[in-house]
Amino acid sequence: MDSNQVTSYQAFEVTEQDDGSFAQAIVTKDVPSLKEGHVLIKVEYSAINYKDALSSTGNKGVTREYPHVPGIDASGTVLSSSSDEFKAGQQVVVTGHDLGMNTDGGYGQVIHVPESWVHSLPEGFSTQDAAVLGTAGITASLCIDKLLMTGIGPESGPVLVTGATGGVGSIAVALLVDMGFEVYAVSGKADQHERLRALGVTEVFGREELSESNKRPLLKGRWAAAIDTVGGVPLENILKSLMPQGTAAICGLVSSPALAMTVFPFILRGINLVGIDSAEVSSAKKAAMWAFMQEHSSILQGYQDWVTPITLDQLPEYIDRILKGGAAGRTLVKVS
CATH class of the missing domain: 3.40.50.720 (NAD(P)-binding Rossmann-like Domain)
Known part of the structure; x- marks a missing residue:
């Protein structure tokens, strides 16, 4: 699949209402045009972090402007790229920076991000593994x-x-x-x-x-x-x-x-x-941390019981659960 074949995608979007409340819905959005120095990615998996739960319920300390698509983690496949480093079909992962905060994030089936945010998928990791860790x-x-x-x-x-x-x-x-x-x-x-x-x-x-x-x-x-x-x-x-x-x-x-x-x-x-600041840490340091987790990838075998897979339409239930302290381990979101 390349970006020329994809003109729209689905996303979990949060909208601020006239009364100051916030509504969540699955919406259809247009695929943005590729900017210089950016990468278009088809998102396969994301996860729920506490920051995602805050953004999904209208916390202005996390996300200033709505409508907005949360999701600070995203793993998937490059659709198109203006970068020499990333090519269509390449599997990648994005975490932190401004993703899912004030830039539409991993709860959408397509993200459009600067190339400096993107990392090649570590060898031996699936896109699911990358999102579980995230x-x-x-x-x-x-x-x-x-x-x-x-x-x-x-x-x-x-x-x-x-x-x-x-x-x-x-x-x-x-x-x-x-x-x-x-x-x-x-x-x-x-x-x-x-x-x-x-x-x-x-x-x-x-x-x-x-x-x-x-x-x-x-x-x-x-x-x-x-x-x-x-x-x-x-x-x-x-x-x-x-x-x-x-x-x-x-x-x-x-x-x-x-x-x-x-x-x-x-x-x-x-x-x-x-x-610890995991959002704005340098790209080189993040790459080193992915290499560290790759070195200890055997933890994923013992960790599978801690992973709860869900789909986009189940997000409201699990967002509420994490805000109430009822979540354990990692909630993996199957996006595409």
């Missing part, structure tokens, strides 16, 4: 990359992962276990604890383990490192519980964006707090 996999990989950069290795001690049944958390768990780390997990979903153990987690704690504020400036050092997806009080307790020279990589704020604590863990234990 932004969540890039984020988890960047977190682990930060741990390694600060000297954390399997010999350093146990690593704690919060939000471990979410997309980022569950992929981080799978990668860390595959690398030989001793992994502990925090999840508020008791019915998913056994699935985490099946991935190789040593012990799973309930959300309440970290949710109570503690005024002490330092707690017993328990963790060599942590990957935190929730922020707020849980992150405060983690930072106070890091061993000397420990590192916490943070990538979420579903609990809170605020931190109320002293600097004592930083200046008495020399700990590191590192932030």
